[in-house]
Amino acid sequence: MEKQFGFWRSLAWPIHRSEVKKVLSMLLLMGLLCICYSILRNIKDTIILTAKASGAEVIPFIKVWGILPGAIAATWFYAKLRSRFNREQVFYILVGGFVTYFLLFAFIIFPNSEALNFGNLATRLHETLPVGFFGLIAMICNWTFTTFYVISELWSVLVLTVLFWGFANDITPLSQAKRCYGLLNIGSNIAPILGGFLALFIINDLIASSEVMNTDQWHHSLIKLTLLISFFACLAMGVFYWINRNIVPNEPHAVDSHAESVKKSNKKRLSLRDCIRHITKSKYLTCLALIVLGYNIAVNFTDVLWKEQLRKHFTDPNAMLAHMNQVTIGIGCIATVGGILFSILIRRLGWTFVAIITPIVMVVMAIGFFSFLFFESRLTGIAMALFGTTPLIMTVYLGSVQNCLSKAGKYSVFDASKELAFLALDSESRLRGKAAIDGLGSGVGKSGASLTYQAMILGMGSISLSAPYIGGILVAVFCAWIYSVTFVSKEFKAKSEEQEEAAAVPSEA
Known part of the structure; x- marks a missing residue:
């Protein structure tokens, strides 16, 4: 029978002493991943809303013609990865892939976006199609920004929802989850506050600096924020590595859902x-x-x-x-x-x-x-x-x-x-x-x-x-x-x- 806590202990910290190391490490992992997403969410909205020949009208079109196909493709890709690699390897592949793309965007794609986007096509389409197609035209012609918006949104779907919570479910029994998951959610709510303060510090520091011209301030902000995201993502991979070496082996209830599924499906791929x-x-x-x-x-x-x-x-x-x-x-x-x-x-x-x-x-x-x-x-x-x-x-x-x-x-x-x-x-x-x-x-x-x-x-x-x-x-x-x-x-x-x-x-x- 599980030991019961007093009222205040059950409200503030319903964790047994043997569970402290696990809960704190999972809180840190979720916090790092949430900080990354909070910064990404603000960057993607700013890029889309301030892009040339773009605006808020483009967002509904991106949700239909960008995020939906992206979610389907990401789910298919995740299923394929889980059929070939174990849980830990898939985490490193996906998080590392996201970081690689964000660095590529900040250092190569964004500074060359005018050459890469279809500016001339946008002009011709605006002259031909009705005004109601403004958002669709912006989504297609500013394809580099649309891609960044979709991939940033997929961080929430793949990394936070599928990878983190899937991992948490695999190593947490139901009785423990009832006490721990509320604390994990607290971490996910507090972490973006830290991310927001860090992002504001970087942006304000660049604005106050006389060494950076006004035309270059946004690009410099993007580079520094991307490096910050990459740093926290690498820390998250390090924490995930530590959990798999120091926590998972000592968890009697820990399973790899995919491995169990393969056994029950006679090695049939997911x-x-x-x-x-x-x-x-x-x-x-x-x-x-x-x-x-x-x-x-x-x-x-x-x-x-x-x-x-x-x-x-x-x-x-x-x-x-x-x-x-x-x-x-x-x-x-x-x-x-x-x-x-x-x-x-x-x-x-x-x-x-x-x-x-x-x-x-x-x-x-x-x-x-x-x-x-x-x-x-x-x-x-x-x-x-x-x-x-x-x-x-x-x-x-x-x-x-x-x-x-x-x-x-x-x-x-x-x-x-x-x-x-x-x-x-x-x-x-x-x-x-x-x-x-x-x-x-x-x-x-x-x-x-x-x-x-x-x-x-x-x-x-x-x-x-x-x-x-x-x-x-x-x-x-x-x-x-x-x-x-x-x-x-x-x-x-x-x-x-x-x-x-x-x-x-x-x-x-």
């Missing part, structure tokens, strides 16, 4: 088709896939509508930026608190409560947001009487709160509860299901929402006119999401009890 087929044969995995898809579709739908309200309300870019920074701070604070509370919530209130928090919160906030959006004229008097403001401002702030809570929920309770659901499976189902769901779920959800927006904007002319149809789709998405949580909850409870009974048999003997 393929993307097999992973998808495996999901379709399991209702448990199908519902997990719907949960991941539901979150990504809902967030991308509401995010675009919210940003449209921001555009209408804020005429000063600095005011909008200040508001966005406030939302970001809120996300970090709430996600950190949620990560601290996750371990105690999952043990005292159960998986169902934790997993259903995110969809319920999003439903409640969406009701308020869409009410003021659809019935703006009728609710003007009520908004002025109760809140002293207009319906437009109400949609801005309700959307801000929803954005804050939904993303904080993902970083604190959604991801961790999803990983616990994978742990209840056997090693083969865990490997195949995770490879396809994590590899494709995010990309398909984001790209599907962006593709829907593209079709509606082209057909109706604006985001505002498409809002009622988006609201109808969201109702169906939330219903499927909540149903999937309730089904997985029943199966998770049964599978967890089976694992605990199986683990108790040897100790009783």
Whole structure:
């Protein structure tokens, strides 16, 4: 029987002394990988938004025609690598490959981007195609920046989700994960703060330097930030090497999911088709896939509508930026608190409560947001009487709160509860299901929402006119999401009890 902690110990540090070295090393590994992604995320957005003949219009096209094919190709490539190399080798190959590309981009591709991009083709296409194709033209003609955007986004999919969490699941038993995963999420929420401060220090130092001309400051910043990313990525590989030499051999529950899968499949190689087929044969995995898809579709739908309200309300870019920074701070604070509370919530209130928090919160906030959006004229008097403001401002702030809570929920309770659901499976189902769901779920959800927006904007002319149809789709998405949580909850409870009974048999003997 596992030793119980007191209330404050269970809240702050529910870790046994024998587990401290493992938990701290995993926290360090996740922190280093998250710092890299936080810097990459800001770089990729800046490059796309400030590129010649580009702008925010290009992002929905990249999500559909760049990130979705990229996620499929990355999942296929990962499956091929896992069929030929062990877990540790695949980690070094992928992280090393990312670092090599980022260095190549900073030192060779970016300074020669004008020669490499299709500037003349862009001019001809702008003269021939309608205005609505501006984003698509920018995506194709600025292909070097589009490629960087997609590959940077794949760091989150492959390195953070598939590699790190797959490794964590392989070396962490379910009972330990319920106590440790909340702490890992805290590390993932705090790490980007450090990355942001380091990036700001580098940029401000270059701006203050008189040795660097204004025209070269951005390129110098890109080089230094890329070197910083490379440094942290190399540190992460070093930590991963140390864990595999000093922690994994002493873990009785540690497995290599791929190795176990190969044994059970008579040496049959892992393929993307097999992973998808495996999901379709399991209702448990199908519902997990719907949960991941539901979150990504809902967030991308509401995010675009919210940003449209921001555009209408804020005429000063600095005011909008200040508001966005406030939302970001809120996300970090709430996600950190949620990560601290996750371990105690999952043990005292159960998986169902934790997993259903995110969809319920999003439903409640969406009701308020869409009410003021659809019935703006009728609710003007009520908004002025109760809140002293207009319906437009109400949609801005309700959307801000929803954005804050939904993303904080993902970083604190959604991801961790999803990983616990994978742990209840056997090693083969865990490997195949995770490879396809994590590899494709995010990309398909984001790209599907962006593709829907593209079709509606082209057909109706604006985001505002498409809002009622988006609201109808969201109702169906939330219903499927909540149903999937309730089904997985029943199966998770049964599978967890089976694992605990199986683990108790040897100790009783």
